[in-house]
Amino acid sequence: DTGVSQNPRHKITKRGQNVTFRCDPISEHNRLYWYRQTLGQGPEFLTYFQNEAQLEKSRLLSDRFSAERPKGSFSTLEIQRTEQGDSAMYLCASSLAGQGARGYTFGSGTRLTVV
């Protein structure tokens, strides 16, 4: 098991462009989470899935953001019409439902820079 994998590691995009990030969780984990982290801050919750169902979305997730986990395995996070305020590190994490004591396993993140 190689842990949680996120691609790309870095993305630079022009304002107004669409971007998509991918997260591959630990294979046996049925829960997958997306967080956003700006410099000097703690990660902020965006959304999470249990299998393919999106169970919760934060108010931070505007209508320009969409996340999917079509087969309950990998997930994608798409940002449409990017704005400079979207520049951040986007973290993915996974866990197994019912094993809350184990916390989450995080990926290395995708750093988005909007110019």
Place this chain on the structure above:
Amino acid sequence: AQTVTQSQPEMSVQEAETVTLSCTYDTSESDYYLFWYKQPPSRQMILVIRQEAYKQQNATENRFSVNFQKAAKSFSLKISDSQLGDAAMYFCAYRYDKLIFGTGTRLQVFP
């Protein structure tokens, strides 16, 4: 709403000394989990230590231990025999249904 507060933006410690990082949280739940995560400059979050709220005994992992005061909603992290590799951002986190993080404490370790 659940919140996590870390009131120390930065802390420093000399190598081999002990340092304590503070964390308070707010919740109306009685059964939850608390965590300390470490985030080195490489940015991958690493779980340092965990505590189940129903356990009165404070968790310990090698040089890392916590002081969990449930009534006071306090969860501090003590790092003993600090090492240069302990330098990182440390995040306190609360979990009932999802992880909620504090704003972090940057720990510097001086030789």
